[in-house]
Amino acid sequence: MLEVSDLSFGFRFRPIFAGVSFSLDSGQMLHIQGPNGCGKTTLMSILAGLKQANSGSITFKQAHNALPEDLRKHAEYLPAEANALYGKMDAMQNLKFWLNLRGHKAKEEVLTRALERWDLGHKLIRSQFPVEKFSTGMKRRLALARVELSNTRLWLLDEPLYGLDAKGIETFQQAVKTHLESGGSILIVSHEVSALAMFHPQALLMPGKKG
Secondary structure, rough: EEEEEEEEEEEEEEEEEEEEEEEEEEEEEEEEEEOOOHHHHHHHHHHHHOOOOOOEEEEEOOOOOOOOHHHHHHHEEEOOOOOOOOOOOOOHHHHHHHHHOOOOOOOOOHHHHHHHHHOOOOOHHHOOOOOHHOOHHHHHHHHHHHHOOOOOEEEEOOOOOOOOOOHHHHHHHHHHHHHOOOOOOOEEEOOOOOHHHHOEEEEOOOOOOOO
């Protein structure tokens, strides 16, 4: 599904990483590991199309080896400690907004079920209650509901468990299990290693800096 070869990134006098290569197939999870500052989040931003690598190649293949015009059409990105939510909108409005951006239309009951699954289904929470008033965990759950509804094959998740309680982590694990079993793939950065153990993820250790 995803092939990354000899990727490097850095500023003029500050290399961040070099020589990053890996492959990710359908149904697999790859856990990006390394110390703070080694470029894990930068790598995710490059794969999401927000930054451009200095060198190397990124190839995303759909069925029958066809290359998509834009990887972002086939991947959903959840940044670390940022949820890409609009604070003045309520939960339902946020989900509708992001689905519309992807050209998807979802029925009200589908969105309601998604919010219920992430413990955001109460009518006083899902509608007419601005997301800016949500707790950290509530915002993260709403962002994960957005990822789950994106209908994309590749999830790019940077510290997705940030702010989640035990119930939220369990819901996350269920969503991941369903996604992988349906042929999706996940690239993840997470310090919560124990929550990922049940998926037996491959590990990608970020290489040291060069230069």
